[in-house]
Amino acid sequence: MTDFGGVLDLKIAYVNATFFTLDKDNLIFENGMMITEDNSISYIGQQLSELIDVEQIVDLKGKWVLPGLVNTHSHILMTLLRGKGDDMLLKPWLETKIWPLEQQYTTEIASVSAQLGILEMLKTGTTTFSDMFNPNGIDSDEIMESILSTGIRGAFSHTIFSMGSQIEQKRNLVEAERFAKKYKRVADGRLTTMVSPHSPYACRTEALLESLRIAKENELMVHTHVSETENEVYEIEKRYGVRPVEYLRSLGIFNQPTIMAHGVVLNDEEREILKHYDVRVAHNPISNLKLGSGIADIVSLLDSGIKVGIATDSVASNNNLDMFEEMRVAALLQKGMYKDATKLPAEKTLALATRIGAEAIGMGNTGSLEVGKKADFITIYPYDKEHLQPISAAYSHLLYAAHGNDICDVYIDGKNIVKDRVCLTIDEEKVIAEANRLQGKLVC
Numbered sequence: 001m002t003d004f005g006g007v008l009d010l011k012i013a014y015v016n017a018t019f020f021t022l023d024k025d026n027l028i029f030e031n032g033m034m035i036t037e038d039n040s041i042s043y044i045g046q047q048l049s050e051l052i053d054v055e056q057i058v059d060l061k062g063k064w065v066l067p068g069l070v071n072t073h074s075h076i077l078m079t080l081l082r083g084k085g086d087d088m089l090l091k092p093w094l095e096t097k098i099w100p101l102e103q104q105y106t107t108e109i110a111s112v113s114a115q116l117g118i119l120e121m122l123k124t125g126t127t128t129f130s131d132m133f134n135p136n137g138i139d140s141d142e143i144m145e146s147i148l149s150t151g152i153r154g155a156f157s158h159t160i161f162s163m164g165s166q167i168e169q170k171r172n173l174v175e176a177e178r179f180a181k182k183y184k185r186v187a188d189g190r191l192t193t194m195v196s197p198h199s200p201y202a203c204r205t206e207a208l209l210e211s212l213r214i215a216k217e218n219e220l221m222v223h224t225h226v227s228e229t230e231n232e233v234y235e236i237e238k239r240y241g242v243r244p245v246e247y248l249r250s251l252g253i254f255n256q257p258t259i260m261a262h263g264v265v266l267n268d269e270e271r272e273i274l275k276h277y278d279v280r281v282a283h284n285p286i287s288n289l290k291l292g293s294g295i296a297d298i299v300s301l302l303d304s305g306i307k308v309g310i311a312t313d314s315v316a317s318n319n320n321l322d323m324f325e326e327m328r329v330a331a332l333l334q335k336g337m338y339k340d341a342t343k344l345p346a347e348k349t350l351a352l353a354t355r356i357g358a359e360a361i362g363m364g365n366t367g368s369l370e371v372g373k374k375a376d377f378i379t380i381y382p383y384d385k386e387h388l389q390p391i392s393a394a395y396s397h398l399l400y401a402a403h404g405n406d407i408c409d410v411y412i413d414g415k416n417i418v419k420d421r422v423c424l425t426i427d428e429e430k431v432i433a434e435a436n437r438l439q440g441k442l443v444c
């Protein structure tokens with residue numbers, strides 16, 4: 001595979017900015033400085049008067065600098081399905097709209113979807129994401145090649161289903177395993193893989209057990225949809241006599257590091273199981289609202305000591321990939337649900353969308369501005385933005401007032417990927433034109 005840009009081994013100082021570390025101490029350095037070497041952060045703190053061996057100085061003049069956002073659950077190949085299935089509950093949405101549309105997929109549609117989705121992610125400040133690919137009729141090698149070239153960081157999986165025949169399921173598993181092995185460590189770990197059985201309702205027991213075997217043998221995380229709706233819990237109880245969490249636990253899935261998307265319908269006993277096995281939850285507040293699934297009780301998950309990340313799900317149920325919007329909705333929902341405005345305060349919610357989200361997907365080498373972590377960061381210039389005035393309360397503005405379009409620059413692995421709102425790795429005009437040409441081929 002071609003590796004976008006090779007390894008960057010310059011020593012660079014970023015100066016004249018306010019740095020929000022979002023580390024455990026939530027340090028803020030006004031008039032601060034960050035030095036990066038070999039794609040990692042080697043200094044963060046007050047501006048130093050003497051710079052030793054620095055080869056380049058980047059003046060960030062008045063900008064806010066924060067770690068890149070981490071989207072813990074998405075389906076980037078669904079980006080061309082934006083607006084093609086609104087105002088429906090999950091089950092009919094999947095069965096009568098999304099799955100028939102995904103049957104029409106070609107590698108070209110998937111590839112343009114990936115480029116458009118990543119363009120949107122990058123330009124709204126997401127530097128890392130964890131994604132489940134739709135496996136129908138696509139050449140995942142071509143898709144991975146095009147994702148690699150964008151410069152983004154992520155963990156990808158070829159989703160495992162058992163909805164067709166045994167032969168189709170077998171083919172699906174073989175491809176998922178090949179994919180998981182091949183892309184386990186690409187571009188110095190910038191791209192990696194997970195193993196993704198779709199859900200307890202769309203996978204037979206044998207497919208879940210095979211997924212577990214692949215994850216174990218290759219030391220990979222499991223990423224799956226669990227307890228998204230009341231209907232799912234009812235269906236699984238009817239099929240297996242136990243709720244989804246107990247069913248997956250009984251199969252041994254949680255013996256492998258696991259991230260489950262949704263967790264909308266959980267009780268205290270299930271939260272205890274998740275905590276015991278260190279299962280992480282990807283919270284998709286907007287998708288859960290739009291599909292009428294409900295509101296996940298994030299406060300109880302966090303109180304139980306469970307790691308929670310924030311996520312968008314796909315644009316077919318969101319309908320954008322703006323993590324600023326997602327964070328704000330996540331915080332407001334918990335306040336409203338608990339009738340308690342102290343729930344999910346700004347700093348905590350930002351931590352879920354950065355450091356804690358990164359840890360939840362096993363990529364703890366990013367997500368905060370700390371010495372030794374990857375140089376993945378984003379900037380905002382607040383001074384010319386009326387909705388970020390007065391500038392006094394930065395954490396508050398980042399959560400309650402900012403939006404994705406405020407992002408000015410994006411750096412990943414120390415490389416400048418977005419500069420003054422222009423993406424340097426994707427031909428924006430071409431991707432948008434291709435997306436508009438191809439979307440007409442998807443009909444349902």
Ligand SMILES: CSC[C@H]1O[C@@H](n2cnc3c(O)ncnc32)[C@H](O)[C@@H]1O
Nearest residue numbers: 075078098132133134159225313314
């Ligand atoms: C594109 S990857 C795998 C598979 O997941 C389906 N999907 C997308 N969003 C959801 C969701 O919220 N719950 C369950 N399944 C979902 C998608 O259609 C793909 O087939």
Ligand SMILES: [Zn+2]
Nearest residue numbers: 225261313314
């Ligand atoms: Zn999903």
